[in-house]
Amino acid sequence: MSSEIINTTVEEYKKLVESLHAENYEMMVDLTVVDWFRKKEPRFEVVVQFLSISKNQRKTIKVFVDDEELSIPSITDIYPSANFYEREAFDMFGINFLEHPDLTRILMPDDWNGHPLRKNYGSGRIPVQFKNAPKVE
């Protein structure tokens, strides 16, 4: 089952989502971010998936977010389920969602610095020396 992919811009994004809501796409299924670090410019791409239960169709919207501003309108007023997804996108990637009711960290502690799922964020691994193993950094 494939879904139609629509590429759009940050300016057209909110209007497109409102039109999808009017066309009976009742459910926002997923909102996530792709970090194209060093592979594509601009770096972050917001991917939103919609499902129309009445029409049995899915649509995907992909929006590239500007690198300096890193902000995109929030669709929480149209699809309330986007609330937690946008908080997770903010927590893990640092994308600012404008007019979000409560844009705070959801997975990491509230005073955490950094956005863990970016490609240039290390794993935070503590080097462990195992017995009888070659020394690793």
Add this chain to the structure above:
Amino acid sequence: MYTPDNILTTTIDKAVRWSRTQSMWPVTFGLACCAIEMMAAGSAKYDLARYGMEVFRASPRQADLMIVAGRVSQKMAPVLRQVYDQMADPKWVIAMGACSSTGGMFNNYALVQGVDHIVPVDIMYQVVLPAHSL
């Protein structure tokens, strides 16, 4: 002095300590997969009731043992400490499984690498899936 066979003499200290070991009530601190193993250990096949631990008190004020079963994330660590502080003396901590003892297979930013960074641990054991070791 002759004591008949059905009388046991001891010190109060020893009697109290014996009764404490015979029925330790754990507080439910099952976090992740080890919590399932803890539930399995409390059920019929690997019975925790034979050690007197059949009652898992939900309130830490009524428990004397905390079994940290599962991964402790950075966000959960202050909560863990708060539950530990609410337990009355004497109290013990078992770090169940690799993830709570040392961070286990998850050596990253999100998990506390060993719950002994937060609470003093008395027993650690490292077998993943340890229902029968508990």
